[in-house]
Amino acid sequence: AQSVTQPDIHITVSEGASLELRCNYSYGATPYLFWYVQSPGQGLQLLLKYFSGDTLVQGIKGFEAEFKRSQSSFNLRKPSVHWSDAAEYFCAVGGLILTGGGNKLTFGTGTQLKVEL
Amino acid sequence: GAVVSQHPSWVICKSGTSVKIECRSLDFQATTMFWYRQFPKQSLMLMATSNEGSKATYEQGVEKDKFLINHASLTLSTLTVTSAHPEDSSFYICSARETGELFFGEGSRLTVL
Numbered sequence: 350a351q352s353v354t355q356p357d358i359h360i361t362v363s364e365g366a367s368l369e370l371r372c373n374y375s376y377g378a379t380p381y382l383f384w385y386v387q388s389p390g391q392g393l394q395l396l397l398k399y400f401s402g403d404t405l406v407q408g409i410k411g412f413e414a415e416f417k418r419s420q421s422s423f424n425l426r427k428p429s430v431h432w433s434d435a436a437e438y439f440c441a442v443g444g445l446i447l448t449g450g451g452n453k454l455t456f457g458t459g460t461q462l463k464v465e466l
Numbered sequence: 467g468a469v470v471s472q473h474p475s476w477v478i479c480k481s482g483t484s485v486k487i488e489c490r491s492l493d494f495q496a497t498t499m500f501w502y503r504q505f506p507k508q509s510l511m512l513m514a515t516s517n518e519g520s521k522a523t524y525e526q527g528v529e530k531d532k533f534l535i536n537h538a539s540l541t542l543s544t545l546t547v548t549s550a551h552p553e554d555s556s557f558y559i560c561s562a563r564e565t566g567e568l569f570f571g572e573g574s575r576l577t578v579l
Binding site for chain 1: 500
C-alpha cells in the first residue's frame with residue numbers, strides 16, 4: 350500500500366529565511382510525487398511534480414523539490430520565504446494509471462507553514 | 467492550466483436533509499473525476515472515483531448509499547450527501563485529470579446542524 354509521511358505538522362520560519370518541508374513516501378513501483386499548497390478554505394494548487402528524469406524539480410512560486418530514491422524522500426524547499434507562502438502544504442504520491450483510472454493519489458497529513466514578519 | 471469549479475462553496479443544512487455538490491471541468495472534458503473529503507487539520511481522503519457514464523468506484527469504508535455520485539456528462543460530476551448528519555460536516559474537494567495532471571476544485575464546506 351502506498352503512504353506518505355510528513356513528519357512536521359507545523360513549521361514557523363521568518364520571512365526571508367530558507368524553508369524545507371519534509372516528505373517520505375512508500376510506494377511499490379515507480380512513484381509519481383507531488384506537492385500541493387492549500388490556503389484556508391481553498392482547494393489545492395499544484396506546486397510541482399516529479400514523474401521521471403532530473404531529480405531536482407522546479408515549481409511555481411520559487412519552490413523546488415528533490416527526489417531521493419534511496420531515502421524515499423521528496424522534500425520541498427524554498428531559498429527565501431515570503432509572508433504570502435503561509436499555508437498548508439501537502440505531499441502526495443501516486444501511480445499514473447494509463448488505462449482509464451487516472452491518478453489515484455495518497456496525501457500526507459500536511460504541514461502548516463507560518464511565516465513571521 | 468485547466469479549471470475545475472465546485473458549487474456551492476459553502477452550504478449549511480439541517481440534519482436529515484440531502485445536499486448536492488457539483489464539480490465542473492470548465493475548459494476540458496473529464497471522463498474521470500475524484501471526490502475527496504478533508505476533516506479539519508487533516509489530509510485529504512479519497513472517497514470515490516467518478517466515471518462518466520458508469521457507476522462510481524468507492525473507497526473502502528465509504529457508504530455508497532450515503533454519498534451518491536453521478537457523472538452524467540464529460541464536464542459534470544455531482545456528489546449528493548443523503549440524509550446528512552452532523553458527522554458528515556466536512557470539506558469536500560473534487561479533482562479531475564487533464565493531460566495527466568490532477569486539477570482540484572475550490573472545495574465545498576458542508577455544515578450539518
